[in-house]
Amino acid sequence: MAINVKRLVYKIRYKVKDMDAARYSDYEILESVNECIRYLNQEKSIKNSDFLEKIKHYVQEDMNAEVREYNELHPEEPKEYYDFPVTGAELPEDLITLVDIMRTKDGYHMSPIPAVEQINPHTQGQYKITNGRIYANTDFDMLYRAEIATLQLSDLSDDTAIIELPEVFTELVTKVSTMILLNSPDTDVMLREIERVADYLVSGRRYNNIKVRMPFKV
């Protein structure tokens, strides 16, 4: 389902004929893969596909239980407790665009209000986003498009580390990372190449056949 990092590194090493790691270090390969991922994150056709959709559950009680646990372990620098309507909660760090916010208890599609307004304490159907935080009067699920996470050095020694892209992208990531590793074409050329390959891969390819609701649907 996803691209295994270890196998990807071997594929790139095979392409540059350096299985002994005598010419390119793992670190260099990691950086070129990360550069490739950053280009992919900028690529519009990938942003608009459903490969990257994720759901994050915001449940105030559970999140506060985690904070309590953390604070007991680190009393010297305690974290603040969550109060969704008043202080809100952080947006996911890998967020690109928001797709939908649903109330947890019944799946009601909540509606946004302007940042200057206060959340109405008598309804549970509103949310607002300001300053990187989301405010609501209830627990909710956030459906969003996420960025592909870049790799860390520790991923190289972890056999189970993956890149969150469908396997069909393996060839693209291998090819582009190798191009980056071998010579450094300038950014525009690289982006154009990504655009070409990604457009070819992504267009019309979806995980499911659900009709996407238009944003103006009530």
Next chain:
Amino acid sequence: MNVSEALREIRNKTNDRDEVGMDDEELLAYFNEAVTFISNYLVSINSPIMIQEIEVSTEGTTLPADYIKPAGLYPVRITGNTIQSLEDGPVTMRCFVGYPKTPLDGEIVVRNEGLIRAAIRLASIYVSNQQELDVSQDKVLLAELQNAILAAVGAPVPTQA
């Protein structure tokens, strides 16, 4: 092969079987010089047999004695004889390290028989040169020697990076 065998071979090649020309220490110096040349040559073709792995800490680690260069780029910084990790934790670095000098009473550190033969041949060229004999023919042999090393270690011909 141990050191005395190698020195005897050099004497055979330089017609000094009776040990009247040079003493062992002098011969060994030439032999070590030849080994250094071969290890530098192997590093220049990125041969993996010269690679060692070292653990580089964030506080700084002393470089190995015969350190030559890193194998690729690593998030490390070298200052004099100290190497330091630029990451939050230690970094395992692969680097090229030359062969150490062989002492008179020790074993030859080079494991590959073909490489030892190349070193012996090169050392005898050095000896003949020092004795002011004509080595122009031997110089031609040097190119052949490098091919012999390539064949010995089975290294790929280096391609342009």
